[in-house]
Amino acid sequence: MSYQIGLVGAGYIMQKEHLPALMKEERANVLAVVSGSGQSAAEASARFDIPNVYKTEEEMYAAHDLDLVMIAVPNAYHAEAAVRAMENGVDVFCEKPPAITTAEAARMEEAASRTGRKLMYGFHHRFSQEADIVKAAAADGEIGDIYHIRVHALRRRGIPGWGTFTDVDKQGGGPLMDIGVHMLDLAFYLSGWYRPLEVSASTHYRLGRKPGVGLLGSWDPSSMSVEDFAAGFIRFEHGRSLVLETSFAANTKEEERLSVHLFGDKGGVEIDPFEMYTEKYGALLDITPAYLDQADPRSDYERQIEHILDVLEGKARPVSEPWQGTYVQQLIEAMYESAAEGRAVSLDG
Ligand SMILES: NC(=O)c1ccc[n+]([C@@H]2O[C@H](COP(=O)([O-])OP(=O)(O)OC[C@H]3O[C@@H](n4cnc5c(N)ncnc54)[C@H](O)[C@@H]3O)[C@@H](O)[C@H]2O)c1
Structure with a gap:
C-alpha cells in the first residue's frame, strides 16, 4: 500500500526530521511540495527527490489526489492550511502548536468533524519510549491518582535564529507557544484531560531583547x-494542579531541559531524564531505564510517521485527537491573557 x-x-x-523519516517508509510517496517563498520547496524537492513543486496549495490539490498533507509553516498559517486541506478531502498532519488562537484550533476541529477527515498534531514527544513506559505504568496503577504536574521546557539561550520564531504575529508567542506546548500536551496525554478551572501566568521579556550568546543560531533582538520566559499555574477540578516554567532564554544550568514530572499518590515519574519514584517492599525505590536506544533506535519523529501511516492504513486510531489541540490551545x-492582564483567568463556566 502506498500513500500519496x-x-x-x-x-x-x-x-531535518519529517522528510528523512518519510524516506525510510515504503508506504510513503511524497508527491508534491508547496512553500511560501518557493525557495525551501525547490531545495527540498532537489534534496529528497520530490517530483512536483507548486506555488500555491490550490494548484497542488488541483493536480493530485492526495491521501495526506503535512503542514509545517509558521503557526499563524496552520489553521488556514489545515482547513483548506480537509475541505479538499485530504487527511492532515499539522505541526504544533495547533494554531495561534483557541478560535482557530476550534475551527480546525470543526472542519475535521464536518469533512470526516483526520487531523493529527505534531506532538512527537508522545511517541517516545519513555511516554510508552509511563502510559503502561499508569495503566498498571503504579502512579495512582495524579494530583500535581510540573512542566519544564527551559532553554538557557535557545532563541531560534531561523524562521519567524521571534515574531508574535506569525508565531502567536514565544517559548510557551513553541516548546511549553509540547510538555503541556505530553502532561495531559500521560495523566488525563482534567477540567481546568483557573489559569494564572506571567511572561517576561528580559534576555531576548538584548544581544547575547545564541545556542540555536543568532537572533535579532530588535x-x-x-516573551523569553513564561511561568504558569493551572487549577483543575478536584484540586489538581499544574505548574509550568518555559524559556527561550534564562539564567539556568542546562542548555535545554524539556520534562514533565507527574506526582501521583502511588508513585511519581519524571520523563527526561526518565526516573520513576515509588515506595515498595518497605523502601523508597527509584527506577531508571537501561539500554532504551537498543530496544528501539528509531527517533520519536520516525515512530510518529509510522503511526500516521498506520492510521491511514486503518491499522491504528490517531493518538492525537482534534479536541485535544483545542484544549491545549485554550x-x-x-x-497569555492572564499575563497581559496581571490577574487570574477563570475557565469555569
Ligand atoms: N515538532 C517540533 O518539535 C517542531 C520543531 C520545529 C518546528 N516545528 C513547527 O513547524 C513549523 C515550521 O517551523 P520550521 O522550524 O520548519 O520553520 P521554517 O521557517 O524553517 O520553515 C517554514 C516553512 O514555511 C514556509 N512558509 C512560510 N509562510 C508560508 C505560507 N504562508 N504558506 C506556505 N508556506 C509558507 C516557508 O517557506 C518554509 O518552507 C512551526 O509551526 C513550528 O512550530 C515543530
Missing part, C-alpha cells in the same frame, strides 16, 4: 516581540 503525500512548508523541521491562550 503533499507537503505545505519545507523549512527546518520538514527537512525584532523580538515574543490553556495557552488563557496564560
Whole structure:
C-alpha cells in the first residue's frame, strides 16, 4: 500500500526530521511540495527527490489526489492550511502548536468533524519510549491518582535564529507557544484531560531583547516581540494542579531541559531524564531505564510517521485527537491573557 503525500512548508523541521523519516517508509510517496517563498520547496524537492513543486496549495490539490498533507509553516498559517486541506478531502498532519488562537484550533476541529477527515498534531514527544513506559505504568496503577504536574521546557539561550520564531504575529508567542506546548500536551496525554478551572501566568521579556550568546543560531533582538520566559499555574477540578516554567532564554544550568514530572499518590515519574519514584517492599525505590536506544533506535519523529501511516492504513486510531489541540490551545491562550492582564483567568463556566 502506498500513500500519496503533499507537503505545505519545507523549512527546518520538514527537512531535518519529517522528510528523512518519510524516506525510510515504503508506504510513503511524497508527491508534491508547496512553500511560501518557493525557495525551501525547490531545495527540498532537489534534496529528497520530490517530483512536483507548486506555488500555491490550490494548484497542488488541483493536480493530485492526495491521501495526506503535512503542514509545517509558521503557526499563524496552520489553521488556514489545515482547513483548506480537509475541505479538499485530504487527511492532515499539522505541526504544533495547533494554531495561534483557541478560535482557530476550534475551527480546525470543526472542519475535521464536518469533512470526516483526520487531523493529527505534531506532538512527537508522545511517541517516545519513555511516554510508552509511563502510559503502561499508569495503566498498571503504579502512579495512582495524579494530583500535581510540573512542566519544564527551559532553554538557557535557545532563541531560534531561523524562521519567524521571534515574531508574535506569525508565531502567536514565544517559548510557551513553541516548546511549553509540547510538555503541556505530553502532561495531559500521560495523566488525563482534567477540567481546568483557573489559569494564572506571567511572561517576561528580559534576555531576548538584548544581544547575547545564541545556542540555536543568532537572533535579532530588535525584532523580538515574543516573551523569553513564561511561568504558569493551572487549577483543575478536584484540586489538581499544574505548574509550568518555559524559556527561550534564562539564567539556568542546562542548555535545554524539556520534562514533565507527574506526582501521583502511588508513585511519581519524571520523563527526561526518565526516573520513576515509588515506595515498595518497605523502601523508597527509584527506577531508571537501561539500554532504551537498543530496544528501539528509531527517533520519536520516525515512530510518529509510522503511526500516521498506520492510521491511514486503518491499522491504528490517531493518538492525537482534534479536541485535544483545542484544549491545549485554550490553556495557552488563557496564560497569555492572564499575563497581559496581571490577574487570574477563570475557565469555569
Ligand atoms: N515538532 C517540533 O518539535 C517542531 C520543531 C520545529 C518546528 N516545528 C513547527 O513547524 C513549523 C515550521 O517551523 P520550521 O522550524 O520548519 O520553520 P521554517 O521557517 O524553517 O520553515 C517554514 C516553512 O514555511 C514556509 N512558509 C512560510 N509562510 C508560508 C505560507 N504562508 N504558506 C506556505 N508556506 C509558507 C516557508 O517557506 C518554509 O518552507 C512551526 O509551526 C513550528 O512550530 C515543530
